[in-house]
Amino acid sequence: MIDRSTDPAGWWGKVYSDVPLTTQWDDGAHTGNSKGRTPTSSNSMPKMVFAMLDALSVERGNRVLEVGTGTGWNAALLSYRLGPDNVVTIEVDPAVADEARRRFTATELTPLSVVGDGAQGYPDGAPYDRIIATCGISRVPYAWVEQARTGGLVVAPWGPPYGGQAVARLQAGEGGIASGPFVMSSAFMRLRDQRDQFPPTASFPGAADWPAEGERRTTALSPDDMGDWHHMFTLGVQVPDLFCRVECGQGGAYRLWLLEMSGQSWATADYEHGRTAYEVVESGPRRLWAEAEAVMSWWREQGEPRFERYGLTVTPHGQRVWLDHPRNPVPVLVP
Incomplete structure (x- = not known):
């Protein structure tokens, strides 16, 4: 942590570096110069900010809703480009919103700054030509689609609970x-x-008595593959109730736990560098490592797609991820 009052040169150096900067820990409960438990607000990496603004494709006269004010930098950039009267930014944390408002005033860029639940959007300012979220989601709030003008764009980081996140660029069409x-x-x-x-x-x-009565076998699927971002995304899309934890060992060895939200089934796979077969234990009514193997087999059969081949469709009834075309939904193995 860097304090501007005691290390101004170091502070400015970080501000102008291409890295994300955590500005709040533990929803503001943690104070001081040390790290807290969980980062809860930040100034995003400049490269990502500009890439997402490029995807947003704003044009003169556009009206924009930003979800997640944070430091206010992104909203200020939009206000400079479009005029403050065309920008609404919403932030759930009153203290974070107040700090951003102070910065808006100092730069004479004052978009409409609202404190509220960004999942609800801001209907009083709708319809919007563009909606951008600076926070991750696993479900696109349908309020955003309802508040987007037909032909408008929604740009948001999306990822399943298991992990692997990507920025979706959605165009609002007819029929909601x-x-x-x-x-x-x-x-x-x-x-x-x-x-x-x-x-x-x-x-x-x-689980506390591992391996307990779990079934033991070996697998050729490396636990290391489960950590690649696009692998995590594919696995999380097809098995949406799955999550993982890592238990570290010595010399780079570790145990990967796959678990599911009902709290009944788990699987472990032990990684050691240089091995080609890995010890697996599966327990409960489901065989979670077998589910992971099926997903990765599907991924290879599809030509090992990266994020750019995936897409997302949101309707009044829900959302679905697709591969290459909206008419080709990615299979979901477990509801």
Whole structure:
């Protein structure tokens, strides 16, 4: 942590570097110069800010809703380009919003700054030509689609609970449907309305007594593959109730735990450098490592797609991820 009052040169150096900067820990409960438990607000990496603004494709006269004010930098950039009267920014945390308003006033760029739940959008300012979220989501709030003008764009970082996040660029169409491709990888803090609450590993039957009565076998699927961003995305899309934890060992070895939200089934796979077969234990009514193997087999059969081949469609009834074309939905193995 860097304090501007005691290290101004270091502070400015970080501000102008191409890295994300955490500006709040633990929803503001943590104070001081040390790190807290969980980062909850930040100034995004400049390269990502500009890439997402490029995907937003704003034009003169556009009206924009930003979800997640944060430091206010993104809203200020939009205000400079479009005029403050055309920008609405919403922030759930009153203290964060107040700090951003102070900065807006100092720069004479004063968009409409609202404190509220970004998942609800801001209907009083709708319709919007562009909507951009600076926080991660696993479900596109349908309010955003409803508040987007037909032909307008929604740009938001999207990813399943398992991990692997990418920026979706959706165009609002007729019939309350928005659809479009993923355009780049991303890693954003979750919208507070959608933070995942995972059950503790010890609450799963037999997990505290590993391997307990779990079935043991070997696999050729490396646990390391489960950490690649696009692999995590593909696995999380097809098995949307899946999450993972890592138990570190010595010399780079580790145990990967796959768990599911009902708290009944788990699987582990042990990684050691140089091995081609890995010890697996599966327990509960589902065989989670077998599900992961099926997903990765599907991924290879599809030509090992990266994010750019995936897309997302949102309707009044839900959302679905597709591959190459909206008429080709990615299969979901477990509802």
